[in-house]
Amino acid sequence: MTLELRQIEKTLGTDVHIHPTDLVLEAGGFNILLGTTLSGKTTLMQLMAGLDRPTGGTLHFNGKDVTGMRVQNRNVSMVYQQFINYPNFTVYENIASPLRVARMPDAEIKKRVGAMADLMRLSPMLDRKPAELSGGQQQRTALARALVKDSELVLLDEPLANLDFKLREELREELPKLFADRNCIVVYATTEPIEALLLGGSTATLHEGRVTQFGPTGDVYRNPKDVISAQVFSEPPMNTATVRKVGDRVDLGGIAYWPCPAVLSDKPDGDYQIGLRPHHVTPAANTPDGAQDGCVKISGEVLVTELSGSESTVHFKVGPEVWVSLAHGIHSFGVGEVADLQADLSRAFYFGADGALISS
Amino acid sequence: MNKTVNQKAWLFVLPVFILVAFNAVIPLMTVVNYSVQETFGDNTFFWSGVLWFTEILQSERFHDSLGRQMIFTFSILAIEVPLGVAIALTMPRKGAWVPVCLVLMALPLLIPWNVVGAMWNIFALPDIGLLGYGLNAMGFDYNFTRQIGDAWFTLILMDVWHWTSLVVLLAYAGLVSIPDAYYQAAKIDGAGAFAIFRYIQLPKMKRVLTIAVLLRFMDSFMVYTEAVVLTGGGPGNSTTLLSIDLVKIALGQFDLGPAAAMSIIYFLIILALSWVFYTLMMRNEES
Known part of the structure; x- marks a missing residue:
């Protein structure tokens, strides 16, 4: 049928x-x-x-x-x-x-x-x-x-x-x-x-x-x-931001840098969009650089924190964008405070200028 | 366990108590007071028991005006409710015509009652009124000031013109509150226009229609101004409704005792019939 x-x-x-x-x-x-x-x-x-x-x-x-x-x-x-x-x-x-x-x-x-x-x-x-x-x-x-x-x-x-x-x-x-x-x-x-x-x-x-x-x-x-x-298909909505590829490095508006991922390696330098689901952005790890392997530390001003029992949702500023972090446990940040979070780059999606997913 | 007694709580009830006393209980009791006494207007009263009540209930005059009142009320209900629902069904439910229709419908309701009576009186005059002159010109022998049938026709037509809008507006409010999904679901089931009316629109309008019928019933039972300006109860006594008769007894003849007794009977009839209407229409209705 x-x-x-x-x-x-x-x-x-x-x-x-x-x-x-x-x-x-x-x-x-x-x-x-x-x-x-x-x-x-x-x-x-x-x-x-x-x-x-x-x-x-x-x-x-x-x-x-x-x-x-x-x-x-x-x-x-x-x-x-x-x-x-x-x-x-x-x-x-x-x-x-x-x-x-x-x-x-x-x-x-x-x-x-x-x-x-x-x-x-x-x-x-x-x-x-x-x-x-x-x-x-x-x-x-x-x-x-x-x-x-x-x-x-x-x-x-x-x-x-x-x-x-x-x-x-x-x-x-x-x-x-x-x-x-x-x-x-x-x-x-x-x-x-x-x-x-x-x-x-x-x-x-x-x-x-x-x-x-x-x-x-x-x-x-x-x-x-x-x-x-x-x-x-993401709730809370997926976090997006413009990143710039320069050589073998990716730059998130001067807030964070990381090595160019495999999917972008053979692409020309220029602007791309990154997409990260909220549960792949979590409070920073207790390591010297504030991030676990494969993650990068991102700091931003906190707009609001919502605690719902076992989960914390933190809305914070990343350049011109507002990102949302969704993590297990209680992570309370004051409004206006600068929070240290880490983004799991292995889970990141990269999109081209036309919005289409760039996949290997 | 001991109950806590707090006499101060009475203070909260007191304002309502005083208000109800002044706007309902005291006036009503004054009427009750008159209805069991005889007075000559010089502030001397004689006890007369239920004399006035038996007199009124046995009087042919009361029976006649009550009968006319019933005919009037049930005629206008039989016309205005179906007509109002029919008009509401044909009104657009969205678009630019909605406010136009609503304003047109609301217009008759905005006109003062004595103006409505005066308007229709002039409109229906056989020598100069558009309606009266027109009917005569078409060959009908129409004269509402002389012929009983014509007087009733004009009286009912005026009430239908004045008050059908109220039923329309209430029914329309009921109709627009039905979500589109009901109509779609009926369409999927293959329901025709009549089935949609019978099984969706009518049940969904039930509550507002109950209100409409009750309002129209009570108002028409108490109608005075328009009727008295239009026909003055005539020709003869042929359109003397209960309220007109009551005013004649109370203020024309200054028979305060019988008028008071009649008022109470009048009030009890409205109360009883409203209760019957409400119970019938709300039967099978969940709380």
């Missing part, structure tokens, strides 16, 4: 919502759309579902052109960030609603809804109205409605975003199990890189209406194609 987007495009007046996009989504495993708010995730999903018509390009399902086919005639279901259920139907009737539309016999409906309610742990609440349920139960009802009809395409638009932390973790664990033995294409939109990593599958990073990279989630995380994909 495949869903193929060929040069799909959506513009509204002079506003480009989705730039021409090619994407091939497969059944089995989650297809994750990762991007910030307004990056185009929801628009892209609506185009995939047929809720919205693309202004250009075509949509193919199993090789068949389904562009412009009405959503009712496609076998699609969708779950939203808000908990969308029919307000005056009971949970049972809510789950049964897609089957009723499909004119399924009552006995079959009863069987299916019962099985789905067991799976979703909703059996004790079948007679209640959605407003009498907790957020987690409401969203499970919405998920049950989406799953009960064996859709070929299931679109999950930030389904966990409105749940509180505990429920989110719980449901996130359940989700891959729910889809494990189903033959359907699952698309999952999220703003959280961690969610993408936990759900696995494939990830497409979205930025301002463009899919910047698509591939297996781990690959996209480890080998970002360019600086934007790397920034989208």
Whole structure:
């Protein structure tokens, strides 16, 4: 089962919502759309579902052109960030609603809804109205409605975003199990890189209406194609700065120097961009030069320190940029104090002037 | 364990107590006081027990005006609520026309009540008013000052014109608060326009519509100014609603006792019917 987007495009007046996009989504495993708010995730999903018509390009399902086919005639279901259920139907009737539309016999409906309610742990609440349920139960009802009809395409638009932390973790664990033995294409939109990593599958990073990279989630995380994909797939955002290569040395705006890495060795002298994930910038080591092997010491004025239990997040100035360090343990710095930190250069990404990753 | 007794706490309740006493309890008690006594206006009172209540409840005059009041209230509710919802459904939910529609809808609500009555009175006059003259020119024998049916038609039309906007604005507020996702979900399920209205829009508007019905019910039951300026309760007594009748008894005839008794009965009817409406509409509703 495949869903193929060929040069799909959506513009509204002079506003480009989705730039021409090619994407091939497969059944089995989650297809994750990762991007910030307004990056185009929801628009892209609506185009995939047929809720919205693309202004250009075509949509193919199993090789068949389904562009412009009405959503009712496609076998699609969708779950939203808000908990969308029919307000005056009971949970049972809510789950049964897609089957009723499909004119399924009552006995079959009863069987299916019962099985789905067991799976979703909703059996004790079948007679209640959605407003009498907790957020987690409401969203499970919405998920049950989406799953009960064996859709070929299931679109999950930030389904966990409105749940509180505990429920989110719980449901996130359940989700891959729910889809494990189903033959359907699952698309999952999220703003959280961690969610993408936990759900696995494939990830497409979205930025301002463009899919910047698509591939297996781990690959996209480890080998970002360019600086934007790397920034989208990093939380807190990836630290970047301009570095200058001069001969066999790299200079970070006069703040730090280090030997030219292998990937840059055969590149011409000039400006490059460095990218470092926050957890690769940690408080300086207790060595004479303030850095462990493969690291370089960087000092900067502290803007803010956030302590969250076992982790410390330090925001500090690196030339014109603000970098973030994320480290285990409690590392408290006063505001305005100059903090000594070390950057793990072995984990650094280098990007060219066009933003593309420079790899060996 | 001993309870801590803190008499100072009464001080916090006192201001509310005084306020409620002055704006509700004392005026109401004055009316109750009048309703069980006979007075000739020279500040001498005679106890009369429930005489006024039995008199009012048995009087044909009260039955008639209550009946007219019921017809008026249920007619305007039957017209204004569905019409208001229908207009709200056709109003745009985004774009440049939204403020235009909202202002147009709000306009009738901004006009003082006696001006509305005067406006419609002139508008409907058969010899010079646009509506009255127009209807007659089209061949209808229309004269709201002489014919009972025409008076009722004009009275109800005026109220619909004046107050449907309130239902529209409330229903519209309910409609715009429904997230787009509901409509999309319904579309995915293959729901048609009627199913969307029946299963999404109507349940989502339920609370505001309850408020709209209650407000319209209470206001129409108490309507006075517009009706009295338009028809003065006539022709004859044919459009004399409860409030108009009450004023006639209290200020026209200066029968304070019966008027007070009538006020209390009037108040209890509104209270009881509002409770019935609310209970019916909120039935099956979770707390």
